[in-house]
Amino acid sequence: xxxxxxxxxxxxxxxxxxxxxxxxxxxxxxxxxxxxxxxxxxxxxxxxxxxxxxxxxxxxxxxxxxxxxxxxxxxxxxxxxxxxxxxxxxxxxxxxxxxxxxxxxxxxxxxxxxxxxxxxxxxxxxxxxxxxxxxxxxxxxxxxxxxxxxxxxxxxxxxxxxxxxxxxxxxxxxxxxxxxxxxxxxxxxxxxxxxxxxxxxxxxxxxxxxxxxxxxxxxxxxxxxxxxxxxxxxxxxxxx
Amino acid sequence: xxxxxxxxxxxxxxxxxxxxxxxxxxxxxxxxxxxxxxxxxxxxxxxxxxxxxxxxxxxxxxxxxxxxxxxxxxxxxxxxxxxxxxxxxxxxxxxxxxxxxxxxxxxxxxxxxxxxxxxxxxxxxxxxxxxxxxxxxxxxxxxxxxxxxxxxxxxxxxxxxxxxxxxxxxxxxxxxxxxxxxxxxxxxxxxxxxxxxxxxxxxxxxxxxxxxxxxxxxxxxxxxxxxxxxxxxxxxxxxxxxxxxxxxxxxxxxxxxxxxxxxxxxxxxxxxxxxxxxxxxxxxxxxxxxxxxxxxxxxxxxxxxxxxxxxxxxxxxxxxxxxxxxxxxxxxxxxxxxxxxxxxxxxxxxxxxxxxxxxxxxxxxxxxxxxxxxxxxxxxxxxxxxxxxxxxxxxxxxxxxxxxxxxxxxxxxxxxxxxxxxxxxxxxxxxxxxxxxxxxxxxxxxxxxxxxxxxxxxxxxxxxxxxxxxxxxxxxxxxxxxxxxxxxxxxxxxxxxxxxxxxxxxxxxxxxxxxxxxxxxxxxxxxxxxxxxxxxxxxxxxxxxxxxxxxxxxxxxxxxxxxxxxxxxxxxxxxxxxxxxxxxxxxxxxxxxxxxxxxxxxxxxxxxxxxxxxxxxxxxxxxxxxxxxxxxxxxxxxxxxxxxxxxxxxxxxxxxxxxxxxxxx
Numbered sequence: 001x002x003x004x005x006x007x008x009x010x011x012x013x014x015x016x017x018x019x020x021x022x023x024x025x026x027x028x029x030x031x032x033x034x035x036x037x038x039x040x041x042x043x044x045x046x047x048x049x050x051x052x053x054x055x056x057x058x059x060x061x062x063x064x065x066x067x068x069x070x071x072x073x074x075x076x077x078x079x080x081x082x083x084x085x086x087x088x089x090x091x092x093x094x095x096x097x098x099x100x101x102x103x104x105x106x107x108x109x110x111x112x113x114x115x116x117x118x119x120x121x122x123x124x125x126x127x128x129x130x131x132x133x134x135x136x137x138x139x140x141x142x143x144x145x146x147x148x149x150x151x152x153x154x155x156x157x158x159x160x161x162x163x164x165x166x167x168x169x170x171x172x173x174x175x176x177x178x179x180x181x182x183x184x185x186x187x188x189x190x191x192x193x194x195x196x197x198x199x200x201x202x203x204x205x206x207x208x209x210x211x212x213x214x215x216x217x218x219x220x221x222x223x224x225x226x227x228x229x230x231x232x233x234x235x236x237x238x239x240x
Numbered sequence: 241x242x243x244x245x246x247x248x249x250x251x252x253x254x255x256x257x258x259x260x261x262x263x264x265x266x267x268x269x270x271x272x273x274x275x276x277x278x279x280x281x282x283x284x285x286x287x288x289x290x291x292x293x294x295x296x297x298x299x300x301x302x303x304x305x306x307x308x309x310x311x312x313x314x315x316x317x318x319x320x321x322x323x324x325x326x327x328x329x330x331x332x333x334x335x336x337x338x339x340x341x342x343x344x345x346x347x348x349x350x351x352x353x354x355x356x357x358x359x360x361x362x363x364x365x366x367x368x369x370x371x372x373x374x375x376x377x378x379x380x381x382x383x384x385x386x387x388x389x390x391x392x393x394x395x396x397x398x399x400x401x402x403x404x405x406x407x408x409x410x411x412x413x414x415x416x417x418x419x420x421x422x423x424x425x426x427x428x429x430x431x432x433x434x435x436x437x438x439x440x441x442x443x444x445x446x447x448x449x450x451x452x453x454x455x456x457x458x459x460x461x462x463x464x465x466x467x468x469x470x471x472x473x474x475x476x477x478x479x480x481x482x483x484x485x486x487x488x489x490x491x492x493x494x495x496x497x498x499x500x501x502x503x504x505x506x507x508x509x510x511x512x513x514x515x516x517x518x519x520x521x522x523x524x525x526x527x528x529x530x531x532x533x534x535x536x537x538x539x540x541x542x543x544x545x546x547x548x549x550x551x552x553x554x555x556x557x558x559x560x561x562x563x564x565x566x567x568x569x570x571x572x573x574x575x576x577x578x579x580x581x582x583x584x585x586x587x588x589x590x591x592x593x594x595x596x597x598x599x600x601x602x603x604x605x606x607x608x609x610x611x612x613x614x615x616x617x618x619x620x621x622x623x624x625x626x627x628x629x630x631x632x633x634x635x636x637x638x639x640x641x642x643x644x645x646x647x648x649x650x651x652x653x654x655x656x657x658x659x660x661x662x663x664x665x666x667x668x669x670x671x672x673x674x675x676x677x678x679x680x681x682x683x684x685x686x687x688x689x690x691x692x693x694x695x696x697x698x699x700x701x702x703x704x705x706x707x708x709x710x711x712x713x714x715x716x717x718x719x720x721x722x723x724x725x726x727x728x729x730x731x732x733x734x735x736x737x738x739x740x741x742x743x744x745x746x747x748x749x750x751x752x753x754x755x756x757x758x759x760x761x762x763x764x765x766x767x768x769x770x771x772x773x774x775x776x777x778x779x780x781x782x783x784x785x786x787x788x789x790x791x792x793x794x795x796x797x798x799x800x801x802x803x804x805x806x807x808x809x810x811x812x813x814x815x816x817x818x819x820x821x822x823x824x825x826x827x828x829x830x831x832x833x834x835x836x837x838x839x840x841x842x843x844x845x846x847x848x849x850x851x852x853x854x855x856x857x858x859x860x861x862x863x864x865x866x867x868x869x870x871x872x873x874x875x876x877x878x879x880x881x882x883x884x885x886x887x888x889x890x891x892x893x894x895x896x897x898x899x900x901x902x903x904x905x
Contacts, residue, residue, distance in 0.1 A: 041816045042798075042816065042818070043818050043819065044799070044818075044819055044821040045818035045819065045820065046465060046802060046818075046819075046821070046822075047821055048800075048820050048821070048822040048823060048831055049821075049822030049823075049824075051831075051840055051841065051842050052902040053829075053844070053845060054899050054901040054902060055842045055902040058835075061384050061461055061844055064456070064457040065384065065385055065453055068456065068457065068487065069453070071487055071488075072487060075488060075491040075492065076491045079491065079492050083499070086518060087516060087518060087521065090513075090516045090517075090518060131901070165502075166506065166507035166508060166509065168515040168516050169509040169510060169512070169516035169517040170516065172509045172510050173510070176508075180495075186878070194885075194886065194889065203891045205897065207845070208891070
């Protein structure tokens with residue numbers, strides 16, 4: 001880069017602002033913004049009016065935002081898991097003595113229901129990508145019902161841990177993991193249900209198809225992240 | 241034309257399939273825009289982008305400049321409050337056995353001072369400056385998620401209010417800004433003081449994370465046409481690196497503070513050794529956030545310094561690539577240092593050595609940037625305006641902060657100096673020099689752009705010298721006091737220690753800083769009322785924000801600039817700026833570009849102003865505040881947030897939406 005060439009042109013705004021004829025008006029115009037001609041002279045070089053306004057995947061803004069929140073939630077869960085292992089070092093037995101093993105029945109059922117939700121999610125994802133309103137509506141409702149069922153099972157699942165959070169550090173860590181993921185299930189069910197309601201009521205716009213695909217992305221994350229956590233919470237104590 | 245599968249809904253929404261995301265390049269003798277007769281465009285855009293009038297319009301605004309201005313003003317109010325707390329502590333310590341402030345209030349003061357400066361001033365203000373400047377620097381009309389942005393501000397505000405209401409009713413936290421357990425645990429800190437701290441953390445971390453996502457997505461997807469990754473302004477790069485650090489550091493302390501709150505409220509045992517919990521777990525989690533936090537504060541300072549040096553030395557900054565890579569390296573290394581805050585705990589020796597090495601290593605990228613700046617100043621024609629003075633002050637003072645930091649990285653030294661005033665002196669040299677100095681520089685640099693008026697140079701230089709001298713008079717004696725063994729966090733000391741004179745000097749320095757800030761405030765008020773009009777580009781800047789008027793209009797740019805180099809206003813050399821046209825002027829539309837090369841990719845409709853972010857912020861506040869007293873706060877939150885979210889996302893019919901849909905692959 002060579003030495004900079006300083007812009008020679010004084011903008012119309014500068015000229016107006018510096019105008020000695022009516023300095024008060026010029027000042028007001030500048031301070032309110034938009035009142036005077038703003039930038040240096042411009043030359044149109046690219047016309048973007050033919051660009052699409054509805055795009056999917058990484059071309060869409062919300063897709064990026066969804067990834068941001070998935071990173072944040074992954075980290076929150078990772079902190080819970082790291083704490084679980086850190087606290088485990090303080091115990092000879094895991095679960096600690098006089099602490100029951102978590103039961104497997106309902107947690108496994110809840111995992112199965114969550115995995116089942118992958119199917120309608122994939123289906124409304126595809127339908128939304130095709131912009132097929134009928135199929136999107138149908139599979140959004142099915143996905144809402146299935147994740148809703150998982151939410152109910154998750155409430156029962158807290159019982160399956162077998163002890164309250166305040167028994168010892170082990171139960172605290174287990175409750176933290178299960179509860180943290182519970183909030184994800186809750187958020188996802190709410191979001192999917194809201195979208196389903198929009199579509200049913202005919203209140204949707206084109207952009208809601210994009211929202212549905214981003215919602216599917218989040219649902220995959222919510223479900224798949226639970227698989228290793230399930231292994232950690234329910235199986236690991238049986239193996240060590 | 242009708243899109244497929246639209247059924248009967250297509251009546252109100254004309255949908256066409258995009259032929260291909262091709263753009264019409266027209267570099268020939270196209271008609272000129274701007275100049276006389278261009279007023280219509282501005283009128284149309286202003287009608288669409290302008291906020292409503294009055295208080296209501298201000299409350300519901302989703303314009304990034306309005307939200308960021310709220311953020312900046314609020315953060316500076318917290319800076320003043322934190323400064324007053326510091327002044328009170330200095331007054332108490334001015335002489336031995338002083339009886340001005342008792343131990344209980346003193347504990348609250350140092351806790352709230354640290355908490356305010358870190359959580360309510362430093363992180364919010366650097367994000368806020370980025371939220372104001374970055375969209376203008378990259379040539380877009382607003383941030384990516386404007387409503388979320390506004391929600392972030394309200395959450396931050398309510399968190400700050402919680403802390404100060406707590407302090408006002410004598411429930412201010414008193415266990416240090418890092419709230420070490422077991423002191424901060426239920427056994428040694430009964431009552432609600434620490435809970436106020438823990439919940440305030442949750443508020444501010446949510447706000448911080450939202451700000452980070454805003455910055456990342458805006459920079460990745462909304463850059464001006466042609467602003468490829470290697471042309472992004474250095475300040476914007478710094479903001480992105482910072483945002484990524486926020487994204488990876490803040491969730492950790494948010495979860496940790498929830499653990500602490502649960503230990504205190506519902507009897508979990510994360511940090512209770514009696515039931516298998518671990519006090520050191522808290523330190524690990526806190527410092528895994530706490531150390532990156534230092535760089536979250538410092539890297540924007542680096543970005544501001546590079547920007548100011550480039551413009552005021554009147555040449556492109558030397559070593560663009562080296563500076564960017566140094567900031568990225570600092571971002572990575574910043575996550576590998578946290579254990580150096582824990583050298584006095586039983587950490588395995590190998591681990592200690594690793595963290596010593598990492599702590600010393602982080603001096604390298606900063607050193608590289610120092611040399612780049614020196615080269616820039618050497619080869620440029622520096623103009624010693626107030627912004628550049630503050631940056632030069634930063635370079636000198638940060639050296640002291642950095643060198644004392646390398647000293648503390650050595651474990652034998654650290655063990656002697658830990659918990660003494662040496663550490664206090666060290667980190668104030670790092671944080672005030674590394675962040676507050678560049679921030680004041682940035683204030684003077686961008687104030688004309690924000691308000692349309694120049695700050696007074698005379699008062700600015702007076703403020704700088706008062707601050708520069710006051711800073712050294714305050715904190716250098718602290719380094720000496722630390723070496724003499726004066727511990728931190730004591731509300732008084734005995735005359736026999738002979739620490740009195742140095743403490744008195746430090747207090748005089750604090751008064752000097754206080755006067756300097758008063759001068760700054762006078763300068764702001766006077767300049768706002770009667771400062772010289774700035775015009776679009778008072779400094780002869782190189783980045784896009786200087787291309788639009790001061791203050792910028794609600795929509796920032798009438799047409800999206802096209803960038804062909806790193807310093808678009810210098811490189812172009814053309815009085816006529818090439819722009820992209822064709823964004824709709826009858827609704828809020830921004831141009832999305834590809835992530836690497838910033839080629840035009842799509843047009844995105846932005847949401848309109850709404851009160852929903854404030855309502856959701858209130859719901860959040862009620863939830864967290866209730867959560868201090870009862871675990872049912874969570875349920876309250878779900879119930880309150882539901883309608884607020886629904887209202888937020890309520891679909892509005894747009895009869896003329898005329899969407900163009902991406903061709904299905």
